[in-house]
Amino acid sequence: MKLSYIQRIAGAVLGYCSLLLLMAAFSGTSYAVSTADHTRFKELQQDFKSGPEVTRACIKCHTEAAKQIHKTNHWTWEFLNPDNKQRLGKRNILNNFCITPQSNFAYCTACHIGYGWKDETFDFTSEESVDCLVCHDSTGTYSKPPGKAGHPKDTVDLKHVAQQVDKTSRDTCGACHFFGGGGNGVKHGDMDDSLAVPERELDVHMDAVGEDFTCATCHRHVEHDVAGSRYTPEAAHSEDYHIHRKQFEEENNAHCRACHGNKPHKKVDKSRLNNHAKKIACQTCHIPRIARGGVATRVTWDWSTAGKLDESGNPLQQRVDGNLVYHGKRGTFTYAANVEPEYIWFNGEVRYLLLNEKAVVNEDGYVPINDFGGSPDDGKSRIWPVKVFRGVQPYDPVMGTLVVPHTTGLNEDAYWKNFDWEKAITAGMLSAGQPFSGKVDFIKTQMSWPINHMVAPAEDAVGCDECHSKNGRLKDIEGIYIPSRDASVRLDTAGWFITLLTLVGVLMHGFGRIVSNLWSKR
Amino acid sequence: MTVRVMIFKRFERFWHWSQALLILVLLISGFEIHGSYDLLGFEDAVTTHRTAAWSLVTLWIFAIFWHFTTGEWKQYIPTLKKVDAMVRYYLLGIFIRAPHPFRQTMLKKHNPLQRLAYLFLWVVISPMIWLTGWAYLFYAKWDDWGLDQYLALEQVAFFHALAAFMMLVFLIAHLYLITTGRTVMAHMKAMITGREEIDPDAEEE
Numbered sequence: 005m006k007l008s009y010i011q012r013i014a015g016a017v018l019g020y021c022s023l024l025l026l027m028a029a030f031s032g033t034s035y036a037v038s039t040a041d042h043t044r045f046k047e048l049q050q051d052f053k054s055g056p057e058v059t060r061a062c063i064k065c066h067t068e069a070a071k072q073i074h075k076t077n078h079w080t081w082e083f084l085n086p087d088n089k090q091r092l093g094k095r096n097i098l099n100n101f102c103i104t105p106q107s108n109f110a111y112c113t114a115c116h117i118g119y120g121w122k123d124e125t126f127d128f129t130s131e132e133s134v135d136c137l138v139c140h141d142s143t144g145t146y147s148k149p150p151g152k153a154g155h156p157k158d159t160v161d162l163k164h165v166a167q168q169v170d171k172t173s174r175d176t177c178g179a180c181h182f183f184g185g186g187g188n189g190v191k192h193g194d195m196d197d198s199l200a201v202p203e204r205e206l207d208v209h210m211d212a213v214g215e216d217f218t219c220a221t222c223h224r225h226v227e228h229d230v231a232g233s234r235y236t237p238e239a240a241h242s243e244d245y246h247i248h249r250k251q252f253e254e255e256n257n258a259h260c261r262a263c264h265g266n267k268p269h270k271k272v273d274k275s276r277l278n279n280h281a282k283k284i285a286c287q288t289c290h291i292p293r294i295a296r297g298g299v300a301t302r303v304t305w306d307w308s309t310a311g312k313l314d315e316s317g318n319p320l321q322q323r324v325d326g327n328l329v330y331h332g333k334r335g336t337f338t339y340a341a342n343v344e345p346e347y348i349w350f351n352g353e354v355r356y357l358l359l360n361e362k363a364v365v366n367e368d369g370y371v372p373i374n375d376f377g378g379s380p381d382d383g384k385s386r387i388w389p390v391k392v393f394r395g396v397q398p399y400d401p402v403m404g405t406l407v408v409p410h411t412t413g414l415n416e417d418a419y420w421k422n423f424d425w426e427k428a429i430t431a432g433m434l435s436a437g438q439p440f441s442g443k444v445d446f447i448k449t450q451m452s453w454p455i456n457h458m459v460a461p462a463e464d465a466v467g468c469d470e471c472h473s474k475n476g477r478l479k480d481i482e483g484i485y486i487p488s489r490d491a492s493v494r495l496d497t498a499g500w501f502i503t504l505l506t507l508v509g510v511l512m513h514g515f516g517r518i519v520s521n522l523w524s525k526r
Numbered sequence: 527m528t529v530r531v532m533i534f535k536r537f538e539r540f541w542h543w544s545q546a547l548l549i550l551v552l553l554i555s556g557f558e559i560h561g562s563y564d565l566l567g568f569e570d571a572v573t574t575h576r577t578a579a580w581s582l583v584t585l586w587i588f589a590i591f592w593h594f595t596t597g598e599w600k601q602y603i604p605t606l607k608k609v610d611a612m613v614r615y616y617l618l619g620i621f622i623r624a625p626h627p628f629r630q631t632m633l634k635k636h637n638p639l640q641r642l643a644y645l646f647l648w649v650v651i652s653p654m655i656w657l658t659g660w661a662y663l664f665y666a667k668w669d670d671w672g673l674d675q676y677l678a679l680e681q682v683a684f685f686h687a688l689a690a691f692m693m694l695v696f697l698i699a700h701l702y703l704i705t706t707g708r709t710v711m712a713h714m715k716a717m718i719t720g721r722e723e724i725d726p727d728a729e730e731e
Contacts, residue, residue, distance in 0.1 A: 273573065275666070276666060278666065279665065279666035282669075467567075467568075467569065468567075468568040468569040468572070469564075469567050469568035469569065472559075472561075472568040473561070473564075473568065474561060484679075485678070485679040485680040485683060487559055487560070487561070487679075487683060488558075488559055488560065488561035488568055489561060490561075490680070490683075491560050491561045491562075491683070491687065492684055492687070495684060495687055495688060495691070496562070496687075498691075499687070499688070499691035499694075500691075502691065502695060503691065503694055503695055503698065506695045506698045506699060507698055510698060510699065510701075510702035513616075513702070514702065514705070516621055517620060517621060517706075520621040520622065520623075524622075524623060
């Protein structure tokens with residue numbers, strides 16, 4: 005039975021209140037109430053005209069906060085992969101959704117935790133450019149529209165928001181992360197706004213009337229640096245519990261084992277599953293399907309069809325079942341909801357196709373923009389669920405590279421203004437400092453996204469026979485023997501043949517006895 | 527003139543029939559785990575198979591104890607004497623109502639061919655099925671016990687299934703051969719009541 009939104013919120017409030025009461029009863033104090041009432045702070049009793057003004061007030065007391073933010077990926081949008089030395093991060097890589105923020109910063113930095121990143125001149129050392137409110141808003145009224153380089157909407161009551169700051173929540177993280185790829189649930193498949201107030205079936209930990217985890221319950225932070233990375237994820241963990249991420253603790257603890265340990269299946273009849281965990285990521289069984297919250301996730305994006313306008317000259321838009329399936333600015337999309345992910349061997353090594361590297365088509369005809377390492381034999385891989393996103397995007401057939409299109413903005417070069425790929429890419433590649441031949445073609449690309457969220461209750465985990473069968477979920481996974489999938493064909497052929505032979509033999513023998521018996525009676 | 531003589535004692539019959547049931551359950555659930563058909567669903571098939579396997583282990587502990595304390599293990603000492611006669615009987619004699627070349631007694635309840643068949647069962651099929659079966663049951667411990675460098679699940683599963691096929695063939699032959707007694711149901715009745723009709727005048731071989 006589906007609860008209505010109101011019922012769920014009411015349930016959440018009730019649950020929250022009873023939790024508070026319980027905690028108060030046991031400890032005499034309540035953890036959830038802060039010792040500081042920000043409405044009473046003099047620094048916040050002013051009519052702020054801009055975001056940076058608020059930040060100046062914040063860092064008067066929180067003197068180290070902005071400096072800490074400056075060191076994080078959330079601020080730099082840059083990440084140096086320590087394993088393969090690739091320079092990654094949002095500002096460097098390409099994808100097959102909106103392709104890249106490069107040359108489009110003013111638009112894309114709506115999701116940057118700063119103010120004013122509109123081009124390469126942005127000052128990354130400026131403390132007042134740090135946006136405290138986007139993560140610490142508790143009012144739900146703060147928002148940053150695309151095109152303003154990260155500045156909030158003019159209508160936001162900054163004084164109100166600043167006085168109501170709180171810890172991060174599913175809503176604040178979700179404001180960007182639920183909408184990756186340019187829309188609700190578009191990018192990840194395991195993250196969309198259904199996780200804002202989720203039911204137990206959707207996410208057993210975030211269950212709004214149950215455990216009520218926020219993102220930060222697992223993604224713990226040290227000095228504003230949040231644990232968890234899809235550039236260097238940990239695919240297999242050998243250590244046991246380490247819930248408390250301490251200062252200077254390098255490792256990422258945003259994973260199941262941090263709380264559940266190495267042998268989480270305690271019941272005797274389920275203990276065999278602990279052994280499965282040596283080869284299979286927890287997520288593989290415990291996230292049975294993605295996009296389960298009623299929001300479809302996008303699975304393909306074809307940029308090559310973009311550019312169609314309607315009668316009045318506006319970009320054509322088409323929707324099916326509420327999902328945008330065509331947009332003149334972006335092309336054609338398809339979606340999937342409540343869908344099984346794909347499965348791969350994954351050891352945590354991720355290699356990206358960078359802008360200066362040649363695009364190479366794989367055996368399926370796609371250019372992998374990110375390539376996940378892993379094999380059954382390397383001793384550090386496990387079978388992981390991934391969402392594979394397939395697209396068609398512009399590339400340079402002469403240079404053999406993917407390209408940066410300048411899509412956003414109102415200037416003459418922007419694709420969304422004049423729908424001219426050559427102009428848009430010339431401007432984009434110039435901005436990115438990369439060579440462009442002037443020729444535009446389209447190429448099929450794919451990206452993989454590891455699935456980690458929307459963890460289902462144990463009773464909804466993937467059943468044994470969904471993999472232990474001939475055409476199960478792991479039918480394409482090589483390198484392991486799966487009983488029921490991998491029986492020796494030769495043994496079976498010989499075995500059943502001899503069984504049949506024996507059966508025929510005894511039947512003939514018996515028939516012979518009957519005949520001879522009748523014969524002798526005659 | 528025949529008399530009814532107790533051939534199969536009470537424990538022996540209990541052992542036989544519970545083992546028969548367990549083997550049937552093991553075959554049915556085992557070939558499902560193997561992937562031959564879909565009946566209980568994989569998880570229930572595994573649970574059934576494991577339960578039946580441990581039950582059979584328990585039964586065997588009693589059976590082995592019984593065999594040694596009663597000396598019944600001697601029933602399985604092989605002999606090649608008259609094996610040729612048994613083979614000839616099944617191939618020819620049985621059709622022309624020739625006399626059975628073997629006389630069942632309390633001390634020798636199995637004919638020579640039977641002895642060889644059971645010996646093969648106890649010496650080849652059973653060890654293969656038990657050793658691979660235990661390896662399978664304790665797959666989770668291979669790492670801890672250092673076995674993972676010697677064993678691969680694929681091979682263990684192969685020999686376990688191979689032994690299962692041999693067991694299946696044995697079962698079919700067994701089910702047929704019990705109809706070859708004095709009457710079609712004679713052996714069956716004997717295993718139920720324990721008593722077989724025996725000609726006391728026949729010579730001890």
